[in-house]
Amino acid sequence: MSFSKTLKVAWEGLMMNKVRSFLTTLGVIIGVAAVIIMLAVSAGAEADIADQINALGANLIMVMSSMQRAGPGMGGSSVSLKYSDLTTIRNNITGINGVSAEQNSTQDVKGNGTTLSDIAIVGTTSGFVDVHEYNVEKGRFITDQDNDRANKIAVLGYDIAQELFGDVNPVGQSVTLGTVKCTVVGVMEEKGVVGTTDYDNRVYVPITLVFKKFVNARFGGTALRVVYVSAESKEVMDSVMEQLNTLLMQILGTDETSPGFTMTTQDSIIDMRASTTETFRNLLSWVAAVSLVVGGIGIMNIMLVSVTERTREIGLRQALGARPRDVQLQFLLEAVMLSLVGGLVGVLAGVGGSWLFNEFGSMRTELVVSSIPLAFGAAAVVGIFFGYYPATQAAKLDPIVALRRE
Amino acid sequence: MSDPLIEVYGLTKVYGKGTVAVSALREINAIVEKGEFVAIMGPSGSGKSTFMNILGCLDRPTEGTYILDGEDVSQLSRNELARVRNRKIGFVFQSYNLLPRLDAVKNVMLPLLYNSENGRSDAEHRQQAVAALEAVGLGERMHHKPNELSGGQQQRVAIARALINAPAIILADEPTGNLDTRSSEEIMQLLHQLHKQGATLVMVTHELDIAEHADRVIYLRDGEIISDKLHASKIVDLHNGDNGGGK
Numbered sequence: 108m109s110f111s112k113t114l115k116v117a118w119e120g121l122m123m124n125k126v127r128s129f130l131t132t133l134g135v136i137i138g139v140a141a142v143i144i145m146l147a148v149s150a151g152a153e154a155d156i157a158d159q160i161n162a163l164g165a166n167l168i169m170v171m172s173s174m175q176r177a178g179p180g181m182g183g184s185s186v187s188l189k190y191s192d193l194t195t196i197r198n199n200i201t202g203i204n205g206v207s208a209e210q211n212s213t214q215d216v217k218g219n220g221t222t223l224s225d226i227a228i229v230g231t232t233s234g235f236v237d238v239h240e241y242n243v244e245k246g247r248f249i250t251d252q253d254n255d256r257a258n259k260i261a262v263l264g265y266d267i268a269q270e271l272f273g274d275v276n277p278v279g280q281s282v283t284l285g286t287v288k289c290t291v292v293g294v295m296e297e298k299g300v301v302g303t304t305d306y307d308n309r310v311y312v313p314i315t316l317v318f319k320k321f322v323n324a325r326f327g328g329t330a331l332r333v334v335y336v337s338a339e340s341k342e343v344m345d346s347v348m349e350q351l352n353t354l355l356m357q358i359l360g361t362d363e364t365s366p367g368f369t370m371t372t373q374d375s376i377i378d379m380r381a382s383t384t385e386t387f388r389n390l391l392s393w394v395a396a397v398s399l400v401v402g403g404i405g406i407m408n409i410m411l412v413s414v415t416e417r418t419r420e421i422g423l424r425q426a427l428g429a430r431p432r433d434v435q436l437q438f439l440l441e442a443v444m445l446s447l448v449g450g451l452v453g454v455l456a457g458v459g460g461s462w463l464f465n466e467f468g469s470m471r472t473e474l475v476v477s478s479i480p481l482a483f484g485a486a487a488v489v490g491i492f493f494g495y496y497p498a499t500q501a502a503k504l505d506p507i508v509a510l511r512r513e
Numbered sequence: 514m515s516d517p518l519i520e521v522y523g524l525t526k527v528y529g530k531g532t533v534a535v536s537a538l539r540e541i542n543a544i545v546e547k548g549e550f551v552a553i554m555g556p557s558g559s560g561k562s563t564f565m566n567i568l569g570c571l572d573r574p575t576e577g578t579y580i581l582d583g584e585d586v587s588q589l590s591r592n593e594l595a596r597v598r599n600r601k602i603g604f605v606f607q608s609y610n611l612l613p614r615l616d617a618v619k620n621v622m623l624p625l626l627y628n629s630e631n632g633r634s635d636a637e638h639r640q641q642a643v644a645a646l647e648a649v650g651l652g653e654r655m656h657h658k659p660n661e662l663s664g665g666q667q668q669r670v671a672i673a674r675a676l677i678n679a680p681a682i683i684l685a686d687e688p689t690g691n692l693d694t695r696s697s698e699e700i701m702q703l704l705h706q707l708h709k710q711g712a713t714l715v716m717v718t719h720e721l722d723i724a725e726h727a728d729r730v731i732y733l734r735d736g737e738i739i740s741d742k743l744h745a746s747k748i749v750d751l752h753n754g755d756n757g758g759g760k
Contacts (some may be wrong), residue, residue, distance in 0.1 A: 109629045113625055423612070427569075428598050429626075430591070430592045432592065
């Protein structure tokens with residue numbers, strides 16, 4: 108029997124039991140869709156990380172003060188970096204683009220007759236724009252002078268500026284942060300949400316102003332929790348870290364055994380996140396693979412039932428001249444068709460599902476194009492693998508016995 | 514004028530092995546000439562079904578030789594037997610064995626599906642099937658499905674299917690077993706007609722009046738031929754004896 112005719116016969120066989128064929132296919136549909144969606148989800152997570160790298164700024168070193176006190180008891184002086192140390196770092200370390208520190212607070216923001224509740228107030232320094240590669244759109248950013256004098260000025264995030272002032276140019280207007288009235292000196296460019304940080308929904312002020320007005324001295328006072336240092340290139344990272352290590356111990360008066368700070372590079376954080384994502388992806392891939400196998404078992408199950416049900420038909424076909432090979436091919440093709448149709452619908456469902464997650468879900472997804480042939484191919488393999496046994500059983504039937512079966 | 518179509522020599526079929534072995538056929542010798550109409554009779558357990566299965570190339574003999582149309586088919590492989598069944602044998606079953614979801618034409622076309630080397634197109638196959646259905650008097654009901662046809666009509670479809678590959682022989686296994694008297698008679702007339710046109714027919718039956726349509730009756734008992742070459746009218750006593758004296 109020719110292949111195309113066998114194909115037709117197999118298709119007619121499936122159409123005999125439409126509902127059953129569809130339900131059997133469902134297992135494969137879910138499996139294939141799962142593979143595509145899972146890969147899209149993890150690709151989305153990876154893209155998020157890539158964006159965070161860009162948002163943080165390249166070649167970033169984070170110095171975290173361990174905030175411990177030197178010496179026993181409450182009387183010891185705290186070993187932490189101060190705002191003034193930033194200048195020391197900037198002047199003494201070679202190979203850096205910028206240095207900045209941040210101290211956050213949350214306050215209501217009033218301006219132009221509108222009040223926005225619980226807005227992140229970011230106290231920072233002039234180096235912020237270099238470290239984060241994030242620039243002002245209008246006006247200017249915070250200067251060293253602003254910090255030296257703790258000037259009551261503010262730079263608005265893009266969305267805040269829109270919400271408070273709309274089309275009016277906010278530069279020169281005044282806003283009230285909590286109880287502190289500040290003059291708007293600039294508006295940042297639009298940056299959007301990166302990771303969990305909505306850059307456009309923040310207000311940037313001199314860090315010294317935050318220390319003075321918003322942070323109770325008892326909770327750390329003027330200590331910098333994190334200092335960001337941006338190196339010029341990847342090559343000088345090690346050298347910069349070495350210099351920092353020496354300099355910071357000098358500033359803090361500590362030694363190797365208890366330096367009073369820890370340094371983390373952006374790369375190490377990325378590596379950690381990436382390996383988490385990879386674990387996540389591996390796990391999801393297994394789940395998807397298992398669902399494909401379960402779908403395959405469904406196909407095998409139904410094909411075995413079908414062979415039993417159609418024993419008489421098989422016997423008749425054999426009597427009329429079907430070779431064992433013809434019977435085998437017919438049933439194998441039925442199984443493969445089930446899985447391929449399932450694969451096709453699964454690809455559509457997977458692509459559609461990924462899109463829906465991205466548009467309406469809270470998850471970012473990025474369709475991995477290579478996952479489509481991968482999932483489709485896996486479905487075909489599943490069909491052949493799980494269809495082979497029932498088809499072989501059908502081919503093995505003795506025509507005499509098969510014909511006699513009721 | 515000897516022109517044998519079927520020759521069997523020392524045909525033996527044993528089921529099982531060792532002490533549980535049962536001989537269904539014991540060294541049967543028979544020759545069927547081209548154009549003959551032969552009935553095979555015998556009580557149940559006489560081995561007539563086994564004989565028929567071997568003649569139909571559905572089963573292989575344990576021992577002995579079976580020559581069909583000049584080809585020794587005694588020990589062919591399953592694939593080769595399928596080819597022989599397709600090209601040389603037309604089956605007519607007691608229960609018709611039509612595929613319920615196919616219409617009459619498609620049922621008749623089934624054997625052609627497994628004879629793709631004949632080089633004919635699908636349209637030609639269809640024409641052939643239509644011609645075969647017309648030949649059995651079903652020209653009007655080509656596109657009916659089996660459940661829309663009477664028993665007699667279904668058996669006609671089955672006969673058309675048996676004829677489609679122009680087989681050397683038609684094997685009918687109790688072809689009227691499921692039919693009422695009138696339909697039986699019609700089917701027998703049809704077989705008669707085929708016989709007159711030159712077809713070779715071998716038919717298994719347990720009804721004497723059906724066997725009467727054949728030229729010759731081979732009577733089996735306990736796996737052996739106990740009577741051959743006689744017309745049905747000559748074996749009434751034999752038949753009645755095996756059937757407990759009833760008709």
